[in-house]
Structures are given as C-alpha cells and as structure tokens.
Amino acid sequence: MKTRDCRNTLREIDSNELDQQLSDKSSAHIAGCRSCREALHQGSSLRRLVAGFETVSAPPDFDMRLRARLAAEKKPATAWINLWRQAPGVPAFALALSLLVVGALAFYLRPPGTQQIAGRGKPAVQSPAQTGVPAKAFPSNELASGTQAVGVQTGRETDDASIPERERREPVSGARRTGRSTVEPDAVAKGSDISSREYNQLPANLIKRATDAGMETSPVVSLSAPAQPVVVSMRDDHGATRTISLPPVSFGSQRLVQPGYQSTAMISSAKGVW
Amino acid sequence: MSTVTSLNELDFAGVLPAPVIERVSDHALLAASETGDEDAFAELVGRYRNQITSYIYRMTNDYEGAVDLAQETFVRVYRAASRYQTTHAFSTYIYRIATNLAISELRKRKRRRLVSMTGFFESHEGKEPTEFNPPDNRPLQDVALVDTERRTAVKRAISTLPEKYRAPLVLRDVEGKSYEEIAGILRTSEGTVKSRISRARGFLRDKMRNYL
Numbered sequence: 001m002k003t004r005d006c007r008n009t010l011r012e013i014d015s016n017e018l019d020q021q022l023s024d025k026s027s028a029h030i031a032g033c034r035s036c037r038e039a040l041h042q043g044s045s046l047r048r049l050v051a052g053f054e055t056v057s058a059p060p061d062f063d064m065r066l067r068a069r070l071a072a073e074k075k076p077a078t079a080w081i082n083l084w085r086q087a088p089g090v091p092a093f094a095l096a097l098s099l100l101v102v103g104a105l106a107f108y109l110r111p112p113g114t115q116q117i118a119g120r121g122k123p124a125v126q127s128p129a130q131t132g133v134p135a136k137a138f139p140s141n142e143l144a145s146g147t148q149a150v151g152v153q154t155g156r157e158t159d160d161a162s163i164p165e166r167e168r169r170e171p172v173s174g175a176r177r178t179g180r181s182t183v184e185p186d187a188v189a190k191g192s193d194i195s196s197r198e199y200n201q202l203p204a205n206l207i208k209r210a211t212d213a214g215m216e217t218s219p220v221v222s223l224s225a226p227a228q229p230v231v232v233s234m235r236d237d238h239g240a241t242r243t244i245s246l247p248p249v250s251f252g253s254q255r256l257v258q259p260g261y262q263s264t265a266m267i268s269s270a271k272g273v274w
Numbered sequence: 275m276s277t278v279t280s281l282n283e284l285d286f287a288g289v290l291p292a293p294v295i296e297r298v299s300d301h302a303l304l305a306a307s308e309t310g311d312e313d314a315f316a317e318l319v320g321r322y323r324n325q326i327t328s329y330i331y332r333m334t335n336d337y338e339g340a341v342d343l344a345q346e347t348f349v350r351v352y353r354a355a356s357r358y359q360t361t362h363a364f365s366t367y368i369y370r371i372a373t374n375l376a377i378s379e380l381r382k383r384k385r386r387r388l389v390s391m392t393g394f395f396e397s398h399e400g401k402e403p404t405e406f407n408p409p410d411n412r413p414l415q416d417v418a419l420v421d422t423e424r425r426t427a428v429k430r431a432i433s434t435l436p437e438k439y440r441a442p443l444v445l446r447d448v449e450g451k452s453y454e455e456i457a458g459i460l461r462t463s464e465g466t467v468k469s470r471i472s473r474a475r476g477f478l479r480d481k482m483r484n485y486l
Contacts, residue, residue, distance in 0.1 A: 014472040014479075042479050042486040049428050049486075050447040050478075056328040059341055063319060066345050070352060 005029045009036045013043045300364035308355040319348055322365070325449070326372050332444045333376040335433040343379060347372045366458040369445070373459055377437050424485045431481040439474035442467050447475075 009026040013036075016022060022030070022040075030036045059065075230246040300318060307315035326347055331340035350371050351358075358367065432440060441460060445451045446467075457464045479486075 010476070011472060014475040015468060039479065042483065043475065045486045046428070046475070046479055046482055047447060049424060050432075050443075051450075053332065053425070053448050055324055056331045056337065056340070058323040058327040058344065062323050062327075062341065062345070063316065066319060066348055069345055069349055073349065073353075 006033060006036055009033070010039055013040050301360050304351070304355055304358055304364060307352065315352060318351075318364075322368055323348070326368060329369065329444065329449055330372055330376050332429075332432065332448050333373075333440060334379055335429055339379060343372070343375045346375055350375075362458055363455070366455055369451075369455075369459045370461070373441050373445075377441065380437055424482075427482060427485050428478070431478050434481070435474055435477055439470050439477065442470045443474035443478070446471050 005025075006029070009022075009029050012022055012026050021027075030040055229248060232244045232246060234242045234244065236242070298314075298317070300321070303314045303318045307318060323344060327340055327344040330343045330347075331337055334340055334343070347368060351368055358364075432444065435443065442456050445456045445459065446453070451459070453464045453467050456467045460467065
C-alpha cells in the first residue's frame with residue numbers, strides 16, 4: 001500500500017540523478033519499505049541502461065550529401081547569374097546586342113518621310129522644275145501621236161548633273177544594267193552625290209498628264225506599249241556591247257485604244273469584247 | 275661513435291615546432307560560414323553531426339529519417355546563419371532546431387497513422403498509443419542477449435513516450451544536457467523540465483518493470 005511517504009520517495013527517486021544521494025527522510029523510508037527499495041533499484045538500473053546508449057554515428061557520406069543538398073538549394077537563386085557568367089561570348093554578345101539596339105533606335109527615331117540614305121545630301125525626288133530634264137532625254141518614252149501620254153516622276157530622272165557623262169550619253173544601257181537606277185555601280189561605290197529611293201516604302205508615283213500646261217518639259221512616259229520590238233544596246237564595264245531585243249508587251253487594253261487595231265478574238269466573240 | 279638504431283632516437287619532437295591547435299568557437303565558425311567560408315561550416319558540421327543524428331534517432335527511433343532530419347538541421351543553420359544571435363550557446367540553438375524537426379516528424383507520423391499495429395493500446399494517463407509489450411517470463415539464456423533485449427525494450431518504451439516527456443528525457447539521460455540547457459532548448463523553465471523528466475522516468479519505469 002502506497003502511503004504519502006512512498007509517493008514522496010518515488011518522486012524523489014525519479015527526480016534525482018544517478019549518483020545523487022537521497023534525503024535522510026527518503027533513505028529512512030526506503031530502509032523499511034520493500035516496494036520503494038525495488039523502485040529505487042529499478043530506477044537506477046533503467047537510468048544506467050538509458051545512459052548506456054551508444055552515440056549513433058552519422059553515415060560516412062553525411063558531409064557529401066549535405067554539400068549536395070546545400071548546392072541544390074543555392075542553384076535556383078543563382079542559376080541565371082551562373083549562366084550569364086559561364087556564357088562563352090558574353091562581351092561579343094553584349095556588343096552585338098547594343099549595336100542592334102542602337103540600330104533599331106536609329107531606324108525608329110528617324111524623321112518621318114525621310115527618303116534619303118544616310119550620307120546622301122540631296123533629296124531623292126525633285127520637282128520637274130528642279131530637274132529640268134527634257135522629255136527627249138529618254139528615248140524609250142517618246143509619246144505616240146494621238147494617245148494620252150502621262151508624265152511619271154521616278155528616281156532615276158533626278159539630278160541630271162549628278163549623272164556621269166558616259167551615263168548621260170547612254171542612259172538606256174545604264175538603266176538596264178542597274179535595273180532601278182541609271183547610275184553606274186562604280187559611281188555609287190565612289191560615294192558620288194547621287195540619291196536613290198526605296199520603292200517599297202513610298203507611295204505610288206505621281207502621274208500627270210503630259211498635255212497639261214506647264215508639264216511639257218517634264219519627263220513623260222507612254223502607257224501604250226510600242227508596237228515594234230525595242231532593241232537595246234548595252235555596254236558593260238569591259239567595253240563589250242550587247243544588243244537585246246525586247247518584244248512589245250501588251251495587256252490587251254493598250255491595243256484596244258490604239259487606232260485601227262482589231263483583234264481576231266474580238267471579232268469572233270459573240271459574248272462581248274475581250 | 276654512436277649509431278642510430280631506430281627513428282624514435284632522432285627525437286623529431288624536440289626539433290620540430292609543435293602544431294598550434296586552436297579551438298575556434300562555434301560562434302566564430304558560424305560567422306565565418308556566413309561570409310562564405312565552407313571550411314568553417316564543415317568544421318561546424320563535423321562537431322555536431324553525430325550528436326544531432328544520435329539525438330534525433332533517439333527521438334524518432336528511425337535511423338534514415340534521423341539522418342535526413344540531421345541534414346535538414348544543418349541546412350537550416352546554414353540558411354539562418356545571418357539571423358543567429360549569440361545570446362545562447364550554439365549547441366542550444368542547433369538542438370532546438372533538431373528538437374523542433376523531430377517533434378514535427380513525430381506529429382506527421384501520427385497524422386499519417388504510421389503507428390504500428392500494436393499501438394492501439396493506450397496508456398492510462400497520456401492517452402498516447404503504447405506498444406503492446408507483454409512480459410516475457412521465460413528463463414534467461416544469455417546475459418548479452420538479455421542486455422540487447424532490454425535495450426531494445428527501452429528504445430521502444432522511449433518511443434512511446436509523449437513528445438513533451440520524450441525530448442527532455444532524451445536530452446537529460448541520453449545526451450547528458452544540464453537542466454538549464456534543456457530549458458533553453460525547449461524554451462521552458464527549469465522547473466517544468468525537471469517535472470517532465472521526473473514524469474518520463476516514472477512512465478519508463480512502469481513500462482520496463484518486467485525487464486529490470
């Protein structure tokens with residue numbers, strides 16, 4: 001039967017340390033109480049048993065696994081920085097990127113309607129009064145009598161003074177060679193004061209009637225195709241002359257407006273005129 | 275003319291200077307590791323890895339889980355190195371982290387119902403699941419075998435203690451920490467620690483009555 005002394009003694013046994021002596025009152029009680037003596041023995045044995053637990057060692061790869069774990073936690077935060085540092089051509093990439101940005105800014109910040117190439121001083125399109133080029137300067141654009149001829153302003157009809165002497169003498173061959181300009185390639189390469197235009201970004205050319213007053217001196221071109229083949233003589237840079245015969249190109253309507261022309265298809269068609 | 279018969283006679287110890295071994299404090303090592311000194315942190319890990327692993331193992335009774343939690347303890351120490359305050363000993367600090375992790379793991383296990391099938395029996399006071407551990411009254415065969423059996427029984431008995439009794443008991447009787455240090459680790463008073471330890475020992479004694 002547990003008395004109050006037994007409870008106090010057991011509490012003291014549980015509270016004391018291994019080598020600590022009990023109080024005199026508890027010691028006297030234990031001497032006369034068998035259950036408390038057994039409790040003291042069991043408690044001491046249990047404490048020795050628990051204290052005898054050997055320390056469990058960490059596995060040999062503990063440090064390595066811990067380092068890997070720490071490295072894995074570091075990686076997401078600095079992944080982009082490491083990628084930036086380990087990129088092989090970072091300076092070159094940065095330089096190219098900055099050049100690209102500067103080029104894009106220069107393209108978008110240029111004044112609207114600018115038709116000049118950087119470095120060229122004169123505007124690409126000039127008024128007929130400024131150009132002063134007679135219509136006869138373009139032999140292929142001779143007006144057909146009795147037809148409505150219109151004048152077309154093109155880039156290649158600009159600034160006659162900037163065209164070299166040989167180009168003025170042979171305008172057709174130069175136009176054929178360059179396709180879009182009567183200017184010699186070597187003249188462009190030398191950086192002469194010749195303007196050009198970008199046809200992709202400009203509106204359609206202004207077409208005016210050649211018969212209007214004041215437009216007689218402007219360059220004109222006929223919309224009617226020539227009935228005879230056009231023979232073009234070209235001379236290349238080496239002095240060799242080539243002759244090309246261009247057949248007349250017609251879309252039909254031009255032939256219709258020409259006087260005295262009747263197609264056989266038109267005659268035989270019962271449904272209409274085509 | 276004297277001849278040298280062994281290398282011991284050369285007395286290198288008297289010629290070479292003795293290596294200077296300085297015990298760097300834990301605070302200094304943690305401060306150095308905060309600045310990126312990996313060697314300092316490795317030294318810190320070397321000092322505490324076995325203690326922390328052993329402590330968590332005694333708390334959870336699962337070695338692999340204890341190793342993982344010990345690593346998590348060091349990871350948290352490394353991450354929170356800048357927030358560490360030197361008002362407490364580093365051992366108190368790291369044991370507190372390990373204790374919190376171990377208790378969290380025990381609570382997770384309880385939620386997952388990962389207690390053993392024999393854990394349906396409940397104790398009288400704590401309403402905690404206790405191991406069904408019937409007394410074995412067969413005659414003892416071997417002292418070593420008996421000792422191993424008793425240790426196993428003690429481990430099981432400790433693992434059935436409630437968390438609030440288990441941690442101070444392990445810290446006091448297994449790890450040998452002082453009451454003051456245990457109070458710092460568990461963030462409670464020394465009186466509470468002594469009371470809980472006394473209760474834990476009483477529980478253990480009752481559970482182990484047939485083995486002692």
